[in-house]
Amino acid sequence: MTCVMSAFSHPTACSSSAEIMSVLFFYTMRYKQLEPENPDNDRFVVSKRLSIVDVATGWLGQGLGVACGMAYTGKYFDTASYRVFCLLGDSESLEGSVWEALAFASHYSLDNLVAIFDVNRLGHGGSLPPEHSIDICQKRCEAFGWNTYVVDGRDVEVLCQVFWQAAQVKKKPTAVIAKTFKGRGVPSKPAFPFLPAVVTDARLQDVATRKACGLALARLGHINDRVVVLDGDTKNSTFSEIFKKEHPERFIECFIAEQNMVSVALGCATHGRTIAFASTFAAFLTRAFDQIRMGTMSQANINLVGSHCGVSVGEDGPSQMALEDLAMFRAVPHCTIFYPSDAVSTEHAVFLAADTKVIRQSASDKVTVIGAGITLPEALAAADDLSKQDISIRVIDPFTVKPLDAATIIASAKATGGRIITVEDHYPEGGIGEAVCAAVSMEPDILVHQLAVSGVPRSGQPSELLDVFGISARHIVVAVKCILMN
Template sequence: MQYEELADLAQQLRADAVRAADAAGSGHPTSSLSAADLAAVLLAHHLRYDFDHPDHPGNDRFVLSKGHATPLLYALYRAAGAIDDEELLRYRTLDSRLEGHPTPRLPWVDVATGSLGQGLPVAVGMALAGQCLDRVPYRVYVLSGDSEMAEGSVWEAVEHASYNHLDNLTLVVDVNRLGQRGPTRHGHDLDAYARRLYAFDWHVVEVDGHDVQAVDSAFAEARSTIRRPTAILARTYKGRGVEAVEDREGKHGKPVPDAEAALAELGGVRNRRVTVQPPPEGKVLLAVEDTEPELPRYDTGDTVATRTAYGQALEALGSARGRVVALDAEVGDSTRAEYFAKAHPDRYFECYIAEQQLVAAAVGLQARGYVPFASSFAAFLTRAHDFVRMAAVGRAGINLVGSHAGVSIGQDGPSQMGLEDLAMFRAVHGSTVLYPCDANQTARLVAAMADLDGVRYLRTTRGDTPVIYGPDEEFPVGGSRVLRHGHHDKATVVAAGITVHEALKAADLLAEYGIPVRVIDLYSVKPVDAETLNDAAGQTGCLLTVEDHHPEGGLGDAVAEVFADGRPAPRTARLAVRNMPASATPEEQLHAAGIDADAIAAAVRLLVERVVAH
């Protein structure tokens, strides 16, 4: 297109953004109007994309980090011929694919955005896939707002991109000066952003974001830059082209007040179609055909930490499946992800102490067809919760592994103890939450995770624990294992992970008092084995849950929900970490928290006595 045609295309995008928001009666047209020239130049001159084949390995990737600007995104799709005018005007309506913020319900959307500050971190993962794994010269473009540059996750991504020399990544910042409630921190001071990006060794181009020729040159400069990511800082005006809203406060997140007048001001509705450049021919290098992993095998009676079994199982899984990749937050020697790193260094990504970038990179890698396993201490994954939440919104398939969970880690103290992680991951839509108690169980569950959908979380234990299962035993997701049972059981103890071993010790103690108990290893915390729990409740009459986790949202709540359907519920009691731990040995920690064998035995005796008295 000639530059006059590009400017006219930008006006079409503006008009369509106004129309879409007006039809919906909601939306963010002013945030779309400011970036229309940037989007028009990208679509018509630089993006290489086959809209008929969104899975083409050579397609460039476009991430709308300022996800509220969907009127612009959907106007782009109309200009490319991917959607028609009728669908555009069903924006934000029931059953429409054109949601208020983009999700992969649309085949051209790779990841969900809308929680600001996430687009660039996820795009870093996609760029890593292109540079290090696919070895295909696609580019990754991110359109960001200036407000979200205040997010710490953006700067985690900025540093990671520079460190890895991601010259296939271009960040376009729409510096339109206005946020939701008023001016942004730096307003139109492009140099304020440039200084920060230069400090991270980015290539930076400052442009007038409404000069299509200058924008075109900036994109070309980004393509020719090697070994450095590029940021295009574009000075724009929010609401550009509509006098009633241009550069005016208080207009964010609202349709323009008079759409008919605005359309006239923009030159009316247009139907220009853009022939987007096709991606280059090429294909991703195919990995060796998948085989069954030769999982590690452990002898019963040995003592092995489940974190060690995780690392060894992941290494084996990586040998069998070439799409499996691993990421860690600079604690790989503790999480045992280092086993994978040493065996498969080309598929291992060190994210350093940046847990938001860790999860974001996993989301970006899975968007390119990989199966990521990302690990850190369970306690530190909590700071990436919003990225986990948005992964679920985007139907992303990622495996997250939290080690050093619970008070059983011992002397390191409460700052290192994951005591909220089960609750966090159980609350995520469509998630799977697993908590193995021994090495063979861990290995089997690691292999099973790779084939699941959605967000999958595995909790591992720091210390060595007894191997109680044989290497050939199966552990289906959604199942459990009954470790002790008899016809005269007086109660059921439900445990997972470290507390399984305490429950077994307690069962031996109780047997000395003539109180037989059933012990259930509820390794699948979500989905939970409701059938086994119902059978145990019906046969023993009372349940005791015990967990190395706070009482809110963990194992006890998972069990309680089984009996929340109105049927008669068994007498239940819960043991969980209700104190604030301090430094002590693992054994002292379990005792102080009231979740060791002695505490379990005492709680069962009290529970049984109450049932008899009743």
């Protein structure tokens, strides 16, 4: 049996734990494959989603806490014999939630729990800090009261023996610290092409917005020596590595610890000492909402940069798709939300030059379509298709979701018969559509039709996901025709 445990873009991380997975599933764990809901089955928790995994935990270090809940239930509620195994990457173990779970498991003597640390010393954006070594990880686990083994994660025989020994230990959870090699067995030149995590649109320009952000930050760093940039081990994806290369003394690597990253940014920005930009995937900023909320109470001024929004992330999967971030930041007082759609607007956002843009208009426009980010080119493509059918639409890029340029939107709506369609690569709750509805709520005879992501998405090609969730150019064309018929 082949067990695939990765999104399309993370095969090397899986190869480092191949032997661990093989031993668990083919030797150690009690599991009836034909009865996945059998209460006597051992439990398995991993950061990636499998049919045999009960809970999706993403890469954010939530898995061990979930495993603690399963183990606690098995020991104290069910008094059952099943055991719980949790596989963690060494990068995700930098999250504070992992160490909270370690303390919990020790306090409740969860001897039916085994945590396996896959220590390959490589994170998403490069090598991990030297202190994150095998010895240090062992000492930390032991300090939390765990029974701890250090093993070669590629030695099948040793792994079999260690998991057997863990089953004999009483009144203590067990940590298996496995030294592994990321990318073992994978050719240096992949035999299959990788797709980009972010799709750019040639009709706008050839530079991805996240790269434009990195370039703009580096440029801003030359203009103002108070600018500092923090990142959460995503610098090669957010392109904050460009700033690091040009201004290494003002770059702070916070690794996979988003809550701490935001807190450090807040500390750096106190008394106006620095102008702090903290960057990571937008989805991961949701973990730091408490820090962001408290920052507003302190009247702090920091800049948070989130990449990889919406279902257009594609193959990386739902755990890395930001679909709630607009709603979260709209609820933050005194917060300005930029939503750039191309490299030019991204640079403007970095330099704090907010301005609503009417991208396409004519005197004969019948409907106003508002798109942002990846949905803006979809709206423009729909406008091209509709123009061939003698239907003219006005296309608006709001750029700032908060504050929203209500005057421009209302004026455009009145010029197009009171008809507005919003298209967003986010969930509808708390997003652009609701913001527009609120902006026009006191205006008579304005109808807002919302196109947004409904339901929890899965991995897939970006273009396919846009179409599946009804926010592609084709769906915009249909929505325009429907609203005109009604």
